[in-house]
Amino acid sequence: MRRTLTALLIATLALSLTGCGAGTSASTRNIKQVTDGVEAVITSDGNNIKLVNILVVATPEGAGVLVGTLVNSLPTEDALLGLAINGQVATVTGTNTLAQNMPVIFEGPSANAKAVVAALGAVAGQSVQITMFFAHAGQVTVQAIIRDQRDTYAGITA
Secondary structure (H helix, E strand, O other): OHHHHHHHHHHHHHHHHHOOOOHHHOHHHOOOOOOOOEEEEEOHHHOOEEEEEEEEEEOOOOOEEEEEEEEEOOOOOEEEEEEEEOOEEOEEEEOOEEOEOOOEEEOOOOOOEEEEEOOOOOOOOOEEEEEEEEOOOEEEEEEEEEEEOOHHHOOOOO
């Protein structure tokens, strides 16, 4: 009887001491963002456009340059009609067509688009509102951080 109680006590302690008290929805299990950039998804009205790692780099001249990636997961093409950073319309050059799984990349070695505002009106460390306008998906607004032009972002120019 003593051995049975000891085994039962050991089994009970083993299960209770190794279990996660927070359950399956613990806040540490839900952390996804590993960059400074923000992410958003447009899934309304049959769309599936993802905004990944969106942020703005401030240049010493006072300009703001968009960094990030746009991806359309659906076969129906969409187009980026324009965007505004901190309430100012950005000059967008390069690719603006969002074909299925063909990303539009702002800045970096694989960049195929560029978006710049000449006078950002904010400094590194602050956050600004970025609004993107799409032909079919409508618009999406995110609050993104401003980074200064150093480290990973040293090569970004207006």
